[in-house]
Amino acid sequence: MSATQVHINELSQLNARYVASIDEDNLEIWPRFFTEQCLYKITTAENYQKQRPAGLIYADSRNMLHDRVNALREANIYERHRYRHIVGTPLINSVGERTIQAETPFLVTRTMRTGEMSLFASGKYVDQLLIQGSELAIEKRQVVCDSIAIDTLLAIPL
Amino acid sequence: MSATQVHINELSQLNARYVASIDEDNLEIWPRFFTEQCLYKITTAENYQKQRPAGLIYADSRNMLHDRVNALREANIYERHRYRHIVGTPLINSVGERTIQAETPFLVTRTMRTGEMSLFASGKYVDQLLIQGSELAIEKRQVVCDSIAIDTLLAIPL
């Protein structure tokens, strides 16, 4: 098996665990997929292309991700929707000694308590991943959303 | 390649064949993916979390799955919709000597004869799989749907 395929498999598994932590409302373990110093940003395709620094959500450490989860837990006690991420096949753009650059498309559906389903978000993860033995950790994840008018109530991680 | 990755690949292939049998309306081969004694259940996330026994659809043998397909064939002769399953990367939760426990997210779209498309279902498969050489067979599959108000006309397998 090629080294690239090994990393594709590793990233697919990381993503599978990452999205399960969100969709199963097990948010407390979600920060563990990141390195202690990290970058997590949700932005739009337009802002990403124009290299505008501003993101809708921004964190630069695992602690900030934990804070965000705590804030969500305090604020978001009513009316849980359900989210479901479907993640595509990763594209490995480059492999260095320590890190990997990769992009992966994703789609998220939302199901309301009434049963109504809708498309919630689509886009791609633009990642820098730290190689740690046979696993990967997220050093940088830019969540680049296709939509420009992202729900201002956006609360869950993507 | 790790033993886990081998099982991920096996389950991905099983799921690919499983959903193709449904989406290509080749339902007669769908029961073959199960062991003779098996459990197949469609339920909601809420019922699953509260461990309520009742499922929307329930079968405990391959013969019952065949009966279900026959019933669908007799009832459902008019106005075929088209369904399309997109299945995510499996998460292997544990591997025993004979069996594997795994969870896999899925999404199903429905296309009407008029061309109108909609999200039909999303959720996860919660599986116990029997290891048979280099293939897997389904011993238990709980289809846990995100939606609480599942279409009461739900007819196709998920």
Place this chain on the structure above:
Amino acid sequence: MSATQVHINELSQLNARYVASIDEDNLEIWPRFFTEQCLYKITTAENYQKQRPAGLIYADSRNMLHDRVNALREANIYERHRYRHIVGTPLINSVGERTIQAETPFLVTRTMRTGEMSLFASGKYVDQLLIQGSELAIEKRQVVCDSIAIDTLLAIPL
């Protein structure tokens, strides 16, 4: 790793690059995934089943694919939507000395400038792929869409 799994991985990677070229609006590289003499066709499930020759879009060489991209570039200068393909696990139907027959489900979302998201297409790729060392090239790709009433303004490749 089985020979089939090798080809599944190769086709998954081909599809990942193929859909990224479309979704990133990098259409100029899209024809490179095909052999010089090739078949590319978008059709409906109904036409495909009845083996009707007519497709909505048809090309039988890489040059025709280039021409199509050029036409799109000239015509389609206003109001870009964003598309996102999510591609499922390939099913390898047969492996010959030179070529592989495979089918792969897909789903495409469209996001308007206003942020509104919708399901744009779903269906399956029915492929004949040329084995070229450790890579695959598309000799024939029939894009079989679930919908019968495909958007008459269908412009992007699928």
